[in-house]
Amino acid sequence: MKLLEAVGLSQTYGWEMGWFTRNAKRVQAVNNLSLTLEEGENLGLVGESGCGKSTLARLLLGLAKPSSGRVLYRSTDFTDWSLSEMRMIRSKMQMVFQNSLASFNPRFTVEQIIGEPLRNYGVRNAEIRRAKVAETLELVGLEGRHIHRYPHELSGGQQQRVGIARAIALRPELIVCDEPFSSLDVTLRKQMMDLLQELKLELGLSYVFITHDLSVVSRFCDSVAVMYHGEIVEKQSGANIMQQADHPYTRTLLASVPVQDPRLRKNF
Numbered sequence: 514m515k516l517l518e519a520v521g522l523s524q525t526y527g528w529e530m531g532w533f534t535r536n537a538k539r540v541q542a543v544n545n546l547s548l549t550l551e552e553g554e555n556l557g558l559v560g561e562s563g564c565g566k567s568t569l570a571r572l573l574l575g576l577a578k579p580s581s582g583r584v585l586y587r588s589t590d591f592t593d594w595s596l597s598e599m600r601m602i603r604s605k606m607q608m609v610f611q612n613s614l615a616s617f618n619p620r621f622t623v624e625q626i627i628g629e630p631l632r633n634y635g636v637r638n639a640e641i642r643r644a645k646v647a648e649t650l651e652l653v654g655l656e657g658r659h660i661h662r663y664p665h666e667l668s669g670g671q672q673q674r675v676g677i678a679r680a681i682a683l684r685p686e687l688i689v690c691d692e693p694f695s696s697l698d699v700t701l702r703k704q705m706m707d708l709l710q711e712l713k714l715e716l717g718l719s720y721v722f723i724t725h726d727l728s729v730v731s732r733f734c735d736s737v738a739v740m741y742h743g744e745i746v747e748k749q750s751g752a753n754i755m756q757q758a759d760h761p762y763t764r765t766l767l768a769s770v771p772v773q774d775p776r777l778r779k780n781f
């Protein structure tokens with residue numbers, strides 16, 4: 514079943530006309546893009562900086578309105594919905610950011626950070642909320658003793674775990690990860706990818722995984738969409754993308770992937 518669908522999405526920034534924007538340049542960040550995410554799918558979205566990945570993520574999550582096109586969640590078109598109408602769908606779609614620390618309120622403890630979405634969605638009782646936070650912390654592999662800490666008292670890996678915990682607090686169906694582990698070292702990155710896979714099995718999640726890194730998504734994702742200048746120029750299965758890239762831009766991306774085994778590049 515289709516979980517999320519984008520149909521002919523476009524997003525334009527800036528204006529060509531008007532005296533106060535005479536020098537403003539129009540940017541076509543997303544250009545007539547269509548995309549489907551099946552329930553349970555891990556979709557990788559790769560492309561160079563500025564190709565429109567984050568803009569597309571915001572449109573898919575309903576955090577911005579597209580200039581044109583539609584977005585559907587479980588076949589329900591929410592493109593023109595108001596913020597209050599979006600509320601239920603929002604709880605089903607969450608985001609994990611590149612820099613979790615920057616997305617936290619520094620005055621909040623771990624308990625408050627993870628508890629905030631719960632409170633916003635009606636879990637008013639502090640005891641019940643604390644129990645749900647503790648359960649969620651356990652799911653992301655953080656010990657309960659961290660619950661009263663502030664984000665700056667945690668390591669980078671622990672901060673990302675709290676970011677994931679906040680994202681799953683409402684038990685969503687979809688998580689969009691925007692370069693979530695690019696600041697972590699290779700070992701931690703692997704641990705985090707494993708954690709996301711475990712959570713997928715435990716909670717039945719689907720992922721959209723935004724990155725510059727083809728080698729990561731080829732291992733983690735069922736399918737990989739390659740973006741270039743606001744368009745999807747290629748979509749392949751994760752398993753095939755390293756060997757069977759068709760589009761010249763994808764080959765350029767692959768050429769920049771550091772690989773230990775030269776046979777992986779035999780087709781290029």
Ligand SMILES: Nc1ncnc2c1ncn2[C@@H]1O[C@H](COP(=O)(O)OP(=O)(O)OP(=O)(O)O)[C@@H](O)[C@H]1O
Nearest residue numbers: 526527540542560561562563564565566567568569
């Ligand atoms: N709010 C905005 N106003 C004007 N232009 C914007 C805005 N947000 C993004 N852009 C422009 O739209 C284009 C796509 O940006 P976007 O952040 O979506 O790309 P990206 O692929 O996510 O880049 P990165 O990988 O560096 O995060 C860029 O040219 C960017 O400068």
